[in-house]
Amino acid sequence: MVAINPAACFGKNPGVGPLVLTLLREAGFQVEGIHASSYDALREDLRRILDTTVTALVVVGGDGMVHLGAELCGKYDLPLGVIPSGTGNDLARHLGIPLADPAAAVAMFIDALAAGPQEIDLGVVVGESGASTAFACVLSAGFDAIVNERANRLRFPKGRHRYTLALLIELMKLRPLSYTLEIDGVKETGTYLLVAVANSRSFGGGMKVAPAASLTDGLLDVFTLTPLSRLAFLRIYPRVFRGTHVSDPRVSIRHARRVGIAVEGVIAYADGEAVGPLPLEVSVSPKALRVFAPTFGATR
Helix, strand or coil: EECCCCCCCCCCCCCCCHHHHHHHHHCCCCEEECCCCCHHHHHHHHHHHHCCCCCEEEEEHHHHHHHHHHHHHHHHHHCCCEEEEEECCCHHHHCCCCCCCHHHHHHHHHHHHHCCCCEEEEEECCCCCEEEEEEEEEEEEEEEHHHHHHHHHHHHHCCCCHHHHHHHHHHHHCCCCEEEEECEEEEEEEEEEEEEEEECEEEEECCCCCCCCCCCCCCCEEEECCCCCHHHHHHHHCCCCCCCCHHCCEEEEECEEEEEEEEECEEEEEEEEEEEEEEEEEEEEEEEEECCCCCCCCCC
């Protein structure tokens, strides 16, 4: 089963889905493509289909599609294939899947089919209602989550520029928030600009918030950034793309199996998708997702 992103948040690649279907069929595989008018409609259609005779799910899109694939494949115990064609593609980056060449990504997927899937960890988020959702990459619960929420409310401009505008708007209001964190049962309070819980290394299209994160160690990386000025923030922000921000004394990364996060007025995002308002509890489900990927550096 090949699920095709109906409308990526920041841009569209309408030709990639049909190309993936063609290449897989030419390689001798029996595949069915599925797409819908919206992300929510696609989720509902997949839920009806995946408990039948489907043996694997391939998602075509960015990390939003990976988020959907991780949720459903974890639920139905199906292996997941990823053909990146979105803006972020952060799980594909960690797994070593080609980002700008769908044909190469399909060829790598076919090779991985022969070798068999690999097992990776999944993050799990539980809200106050008790509802849970899985994520593959990073849960953001600080400034980046606020920027995501702002970008979703903007009607213009289109594409990545909408996120840039949202970033500039929120940067003018930049202020730390008072958090209560519970890390493996130990409760603490602190004032932070950024709080994130990482299962993989990056989010936001290559921002290496936790550059040493592993997909197979059964641990989450808890990232916090203490208050700093706008100018200092603008200086440290580009370093996140290189992963060199971790040497800054205002950055902390700790490992945990379970993290509680509470703060007022923040909606958390995971894999770029809104998962709900804080407080939330985040945990790791070791080796809960099977993925088709090349051998990758998953251990610390």
